[in-house]
Amino acid sequence: MRTLIVTEFISLDGVIDSPGGGDHPHAGWTFKDIEFDEAAYEIKGREQEQATAMLLGRVSYDEFAPVWPTMDEFAEYNAMPKYVVSSTLTDPGWNNTTVLRSLDDVARLKQEDGGAILLQGSGTLARNLAAAGLVDRYHLLVFPVLLGSGKRLFDDAPQAARTRLDLVENAVYPNGISLAVYDVVR
Template sequence: MRKVIVCTFLTLDGVMQAPGGPDEDAESGFRHGGWQKPVDDDEVGTAIAGWYEDSDAMLLGRKTYEIFAAYWPTADPGNPFTDRMNGMDKYVASRTLTSVDWQNSTLLEGDVAEAVRRLKATDGGNINVVGSGDLAQTLMRHDLVDEYRLTIHPVIIGTGKRLFADGAVPTALEPVSVSTTKGGTVVGVYRPSGEPSYDSY
């Protein structure tokens, strides 16, 4: 059984919107695009590269797919990540796209939760969900996320899309590994472990 792994960059207050650049995603008037690079460091890059070592596919929502498909096919070939991103299988969940042209891309058909269940039952490595906040929340609601790999950066934005938005399913998490980089970013790997427990002091 393949694992579905949500890989996300977050601000300290949980915002995941437009980490990569000012024009990445301005939906709902978001004015803080590009917040990640000023608080990034080499250790974060090393950790992110490690997220892909046991994965051979990505699962993407439409918006993230379109951002990636506009960038990676013509990205710097000297970047070691370029070949990996272009070479991986890409599975795209969209209600509006009718075709996907980036190499090794497949448009999922029908109900996305059922399509992902079938995908998890195929042979292969782990499947990384990158960005794609709406898709990640759908997968969470259907108990299809096996692991979270998160970088939590030392910056507060105050507004924007959040991975764990209102209505997120209450879930206990088992920490697999947690570390802090020299720049203050928390790199955490967590696995869902059922419902939270409640107690009092």
């Protein structure tokens, strides 16, 4: 069975909206508001090396697909199989992309042989996968900034069940970013 990892840049108040750019009033907050420290992003390189597939929701796919294929630092992501959960996407243009129509399709993907599946962005999908019991691990880079509003990884939705997490790795960097890696306890 494959491991499904949710990986996020997240503000201290839980916002994951537009960390590198986008429509949020503070878009790009990971790079504009916090001094860059290469060590804090080491986990991102590890993720590219260890993951064998990437999972995205439709909104994240629409944001990533026009940009990531042109970026050399995402070569591993561009080469690996990508899965988009969408009821409307019919002809994905990003190479090696398959459309999944439901969470049941994601559950079947997890049952296949293979390495880790990495969910990038896609807060709504991450919450739905967690509620369905499909998330195995969280990789969180917590930024020392309060944004006050925006899309959040965790919300007050009724489907958000109490979940116990086990901290398996952590680090704090001089710029205030914290790495927290949690396994979901079942």
